[in-house]
Each structure stands twice: as C-alpha cells, then as structure tokens.
Amino acid sequence: MKNSFICLKCNSERVLEVIGSNMNQYQKIPLNKWSIKNAVLDRYICADCGYTEEFVQLSESFQKWADKILDRDGGNNDGFV
Numbered sequence: 407m408k409n410s411f412i413c414l415k416c417n418s419e420r421v422l423e424v425i426g427s428n429m430n431q432y433q434k435i436p437l438n439k440w441s442i443k444n445a446v447l448d449r450y451i452c453a454d455c456g457y458t459e460e461f462v463q464l465s466e467s468f469q470k471w472a473d474k475i476l477d478r479d480g481g482n483n484d485g486f487v
C-alpha cells in the first residue's frame with residue numbers, strides 16, 4: 407500500500423498518504439516511559455473501505471532504540487528502554 411497506493415483489502419486505488427509530524431501527538435508512539443523519545447508514524451488510508459497501514463519513520467533515534475531492543479538478551483521485554 408505504501409509503495410503501490412493500491413488497497414490490500416479491496417484493491418481500490420483511492421489511497422491517501424498522511425505523513426506524520428513530530429508536532430502531532432496522534433502520529434507518534436512513545437519509545438520510552440516518559441515519551442521523551444517518540445517514533446513518528448506515516449499512515450496510508452483507503453478512502454473506499456477505511457483500511458489503514460502505518461509505517462514508522464526510520465529516523466536515527468528510532469534506529470538507535472531498535473538496536474538497543476534487538477541486542478537485548480531476554481529479561482524485561484516491555485518495549486521500553
């Protein structure tokens with residue numbers, strides 16, 4: 407959907423792209439307990455059936471966070487650093 411702009415559910419070509427902004431709290435997911443670090447989401451929305459897809463913007467801070475999580479050996483796995 408992100409690349410094709412064709413809905414995966416109904417094959418509609420009426421797919422809207424909503425690029426996330428750091429200024430909009432509804433377009434972010436927290437990467438730590440105090441929401442100091444956030445990942446910003448881009449959304450793709452089908453205008454015919456309402457299906458949505460979300461992609462995290464692959465920023466440098468997101469990659470650092472992901473590397474920390476992926477390097478962790480077991481233990482606390484709540485997604486927070």
Ligand SMILES: [Zn+2]
Nearest residue numbers: 413416452455
């Ligand atoms: Zn659709």
